[in-house]
Amino acid sequence: MSELVIAIDGPVGSGKSTVARRVAEVLGYVYLDSGAMYRAVAWKALRNHVPLDSEEELQAMAGASRIDLLSTDDSFRVLVDGADVTDEIRSAAVAQAASKVAVIAGVRTVLVKEQRRAARGGGVVMEGRDIGTVVFPDAGLKIFLEASVEVRAERRRLEHAQKGECLELSEVLEEVRQRDRRDRERAVSPLVRAHDAVLVDNTAMNAEETARLIVLLARERDGAKAAVRKV
Ligand code: C5P
Numbered sequence: 001m002s003e004l005v006i007a008i009d010g011p012v013g014s015g016k017s018t019v020a021r022r023v024a025e026v027l028g029y030v031y032l033d034s035g036a037m038y039r040a041v042a043w044k045a046l047r048n049h050v051p052l053d054s055e056e057e058l059q060a061m062a063g064a065s066r067i068d069l070l071s072t073d074d075s076f077r078v079l080v081d082g083a084d085v086t087d088e089i090r091s092a093a094v095a096q097a098a099s100k101v102a103v104i105a106g107v108r109t110v111l112v113k114e115q116r117r118a119a120r121g122g123g124v125v126m127e128g129r130d131i132g133t134v135v136f137p138d139a140g141l142k143i144f145l146e147a148s149v150e151v152r153a154e155r156r157r158l159e160h161a162q163k164g165e166c167l168e169l170s171e172v173l174e175e176v177r178q179r180d181r182r183d184r185e186r187a188v189s190p191l192v193r194a195h196d197a198v199l200v201d202n203t204a205m206n207a208e209e210t211a212r213l214i215v216l217l218a219r220e221r222d223g224a225k226a227a228v229r230k231v
Contacts, residue, residue, distance in 0.1 A: 003029075003121065003122030003123035003124075004029075004122055004123070004139075004140035004141055004218060004221060004222055004225075005119055005122050005124050005126065005136050005139045005140055005141075006020075006023065006029070006124070006125045006126070006139065006140065006141045006142075006143070006214070006218055007126055007127075007128075007131035007132035007135070007136050007139040007141070007142045007143070007194075007197075008020045008023075008125065008126070008127040008128075008131065008142075008143045008145060008214070009127070009128055009129055009130065009131050009132050009133070009142070009143070009144050009145070009191065009193070009194070009197065010127075010129075010143075010144055010145030010146060010191075011129075011146070011152065011176075011179075011180050011183065011184075011191060012095075012152060012156060012176050012179050012180060012183075013147065013151070013152025013153060013155045013156045013176060014145040014146055014147050014152060014202070015145060015147065015155065015202055015207050015210055016127040016128075016145055017033060017035075017127060018207040018211075019127075019145065019202075019207050019210045019211045019214065020033070020125045020126070020127040021076070021125075022207060022208065022211035023125050023211050023214045023215055023218070024071075024124075024125040025073065026211065026215050027125070027215060027218060028123075029123045029124055029125050030071050030119075030123060030124045030125070031071050031076060031124075031125050031127075032069055032071060032115070032118055032119060032124055032125070032126040032127075033069065033076060033126075033127055033128075034111070034115050034126055034127065034128035034129075034131060034135070035098065035127070035128055035129075036069060036076075036078045036089060037067050037069070037111045037114065037115070038098040038099075038101060038102045038107075038111065039078075039089035039090075039094050039095070039098040040065070040067045040078055040080045040085060040089055041058065041061070041062045041065065041067070041098070041101050041107060041111070042089075042094050042097035042098040042100070042101045043080065043085055043088060043089045043094050043097075044061060044065060044080055044081075045058060045061060045097065045101060046093070046094065046097055048061070052097055052100040052101060053100070055104050055105075055106055056106075058101055058104050058106070058107050059104065059106030059107055059109075059110065062101075062106070062107045062110040062111065063110050065080060065081060066079075066080070066081050066082070067079070067080055067111075067114065069118060087163075090163065091165070092160065092165065092167070092175060095175070095179070096175065096178070096179070099178075099179045099182045099183060100182070102129075102182075102183070102186070103182060103186040103187075103188065104188075105187075105188045108130075108188055108189055112130075112134060112135050115128075115131075115135050116135060116136075119136070122140075129183055129189070129190075129191040130189035130190075130191070132144070132193075132194035132196075132197050133189065133192060133194045134189045137194070140218075140221055140222070140225065141198075141214075141217055141218050141221045142194050142196060142197035142198065143197060143198050143200055143214055143217070144193040144194070144197040144198070144199050144200070145200050145201075145202060145210070146199065146200070146201045146202070146203075147201060147202050147203040148203045149173065149176060149177065149180070150173070151203050152176055153169060153172045153173040153175075153176045154169065154172075156172050156175070156176055157169050157172040160172070198217060200213060200214070
């Protein structure tokens with residue numbers, strides 16, 4: 001199989017990470033989580049007490065930071081200036097802060113450049129909010145993942161619970177709604193489905209079923225690409 005860029009976008013709890021990881025594993029591609037970069041910037045801002053609405057300071061901080069995504073077959077690690085922050089960036093506080101720093105155009109410019117660099121050469125599954133619309137408008141396959149807000153909140157609650165963070169479903173539902181609003185309504189790179197993205201609603205599908213569907217679509221796209229190359 002040749003090397004497509006597969007863009008998977010969708011809201012919180014739509015299953016992007018699990019699905020994208022599995023698709024990459026089946027196809028032998030590299031998995032890249034763009035949200036981890038926004039979380040990394042947010043983590044550093046919280047740690048250094050940089051106000052989350054200070055555009056200039058956040059842009060400068062993002063530009064001066066080194067964020068490494070280390071993707072191997074069985075792990076995905078995130079380093080900020082050499083320090084491993086993989087687990088720390090998954091807290092509810094960092095998630096909220098990430099969706100705040102993500103509204104800042106200057107921060108997005110810095111991170112989009114890094115994302116394009118990381119996916120040079122293809123053979124990549126990248127997940128996020130603007131991958132099919134802004135980062136890779138020419139991606140070989142674009143997927144927009146959706147699920148009902150209640151199902152997404154329950155998935156999120158379970159994720160937090162697995163890390164020992166016990167939250168009420170109503171609390172998580174509110175967190176998900178707030179992040180949805182910020183992601184969908186922001187002026188720069190809002191979360192929208194690219195006109196040529198395949199809409200996959202996985203409210204009633206598990207991650208494995210969703211991943212299989214995407215793998216089938218990828219093989220179909222890749223076959224079509226190969227046929228065009230032969231002509
Ligand atoms: O995907 P995840 O929930 O880890 O992303 C954290 C936050 O980063 C999101 O709520 C969103 O605001 C932001 N984000 C973004 N664009 C991306 C990926 C994530 O704005 N491509």
